[in-house]
Amino acid sequence: MNPGKAAGTNESAATASAAHLVCGGCGLLCDDLAGTSDTGCAAADAWFGIPAQPAATTVDGQPATIDAAVNAAAHRLTNARRVLLTGLTSVPLEPVRLACQIAERLTAAVDAGTADTALLTGPTITRVGEVTAAFEELRDRADLVIFWGCNPAASHPRFLERFVQPARPTGGRQTMSVGPQQVVPPTAHHSHLSLAADQIVPAARLLQASLEGHGITPTDDPLAATISKLNAAVDAASCIGIVTSTRDDPSGLTAWSLGQLVRALAHRKPAFQIPLGAGTAGGGGNAAGFAASCSWRYGAPGAIAAADRDGSEFQPAEADAVRLISRGEVDCVLAVGRLAPPIEAALTAAAVAPSVIRITDITPEPAAVTTVMLGTASLARATTGTMLREDGRLMQLQPLMAPKKPTVDQLLIKLKQAIDAIRPTASTLQPAAFSGESS
Numbered sequence: 001m002n003p004g005k006a007a008g009t010n011e012s013a014a015t016a017s018a019a020h021l022v023c024g025g026c027g028l029l030c031d032d033l034a035g036t037s038d039t040g041c042a043a044a045d046a047w048f049g050i051p052a053q054p055a056a057t058t059v060d061g062q063p064a065t066i067d068a069a070v071n072a073a074a075h076r077l078t079n080a081r082r083v084l085l086t087g088l089t090s091v092p093l094e095p096v097r098l099a100c101q102i103a104e105r106l107t108a109a110v111d112a113g114t115a116d117t118a119l120l121t122g123p124t125i126t127r128v129g130e131v132t133a134a135f136e137e138l139r140d141r142a143d144l145v146i147f148w149g150c151n152p153a154a155s156h157p158r159f160l161e162r163f164v165q166p167a168r169p170t171g172g173r174q175t176m177s178v179g180p181q182q183v184v185p186p187t188a189h190h191s192h193l194s195l196a197a198d199q200i201v202p203a204a205r206l207l208q209a210s211l212e213g214h215g216i217t218p219t220d221d222p223l224a225a226t227i228s229k230l231n232a233a234v235d236a237a238s239c240i241g242i243v244t245s246t247r248d249d250p251s252g253l254t255a256w257s258l259g260q261l262v263r264a265l266a267h268r269k270p271a272f273q274i275p276l277g278a279g280t281a282g283g284g285g286n287a288a289g290f291a292a293s294c295s296w297r298y299g300a301p302g303a304i305a306a307a308d309r310d311g312s313e314f315q316p317a318e319a320d321a322v323r324l325i326s327r328g329e330v331d332c333v334l335a336v337g338r339l340a341p342p343i344e345a346a347l348t349a350a351a352v353a354p355s356v357i358r359i360t361d362i363t364p365e366p367a368a369v370t371t372v373m374l375g376t377a378s379l380a381r382a383t384t385g386t387m388l389r390e391d392g393r394l395m396q397l398q399p400l401m402a403p404k405k406p407t408v409d410q411l412l413i414k415l416k417q418a419i420d421a422i423r424p425t426a427s428t429l430q431p432a433a434f435s436g437e438s439s
């Protein structure tokens, strides 16, 4: 996916409303951009960029009417042995709900392809809970911010600019980075505690042990020095924010250990964790919204083996989108919105190519497997609805122009109706007329 800028677009209409726009380029859902191009954030420019290849409506590569494409999609979905519903991170909550209704009709697997459902340990929050806060709370309250084994500048381009660099209303702020990544150059206000990646979890466990007075002394010198500096910084701070990232946590143990550490810290003084999600790797800004929707419906944020509102099986690292595609366990994929890069890669590399139904606004590059394409109005410029920021704040999308194609909601409704026509549900069937005892 590499949207470029093309001539002949209604850019003036876009900039006229730019003061109200929300960027869906990553889970920060920034609402303070002055325009839709040359924003200073490359991911935002890509999100708003006019695609070189807008998605058309096709069946097996041939142009088709919307009705014909919807019917073809419905037949392929209902004839499939096993369906995967994926994508959904670049569309608002409303189409996510519609797509989940379709998944339930098909008993499809559901997963957005984000990192935490691909972990054997699954999302940390389901096991230990997290003491978290809004991004603005970090900005306004934390006088010590620790980037623990992560680099927000790489995953969430404007996180530092918006929530760490602004002055606190009541004083200054110290920042520290713990781990291999320095995040920003050292200054009087930022120090880097260099640790190898495999020392990140031990450092969190040792600091917690130290805070709880367990008297465990690190034998390793760099680790002992790190714990000593962290203890001093924690003692001097009045409110502490610890920033973590699922992207840089391949085992899930960092988030688990930091969840425990922050709870121990919070018993001593105000402290919270800012668990950053997929960011720019999520395929869109509503990865948190998809995870929340999925949790409400199925009890888990993804890796759902078979969608069922009465009880679904959560299979992290087993029913995640990439594994299902790579192992050839699904023969039809319903992909809604722009996909996260790992899913596109899995579709391209799949030994047994599934049938792929795409409902989206951009033709992927390079052209990956697609059997039915339903082109939608621009997800960035002509879509209304609600997305969930990674810290849980609801954000209302402000369309910059009227849609020139069907919206993703409209296409999902048509698709669900077509599926219902092929495979009627109990609620769509008419009760048989009573015809007497003898019949």
Ligand code: SF4
Pocket (backbone or CB within 6 Å): 023, 024, 025, 026, 027, 028, 029, 030, 033, 041, 042, 043, 044, 047, 156, 157, 158, 159, 285
């Ligand atoms: S940081 Fe993310 S949400 Fe903010 S402008 Fe950049 S891509 Fe958009």
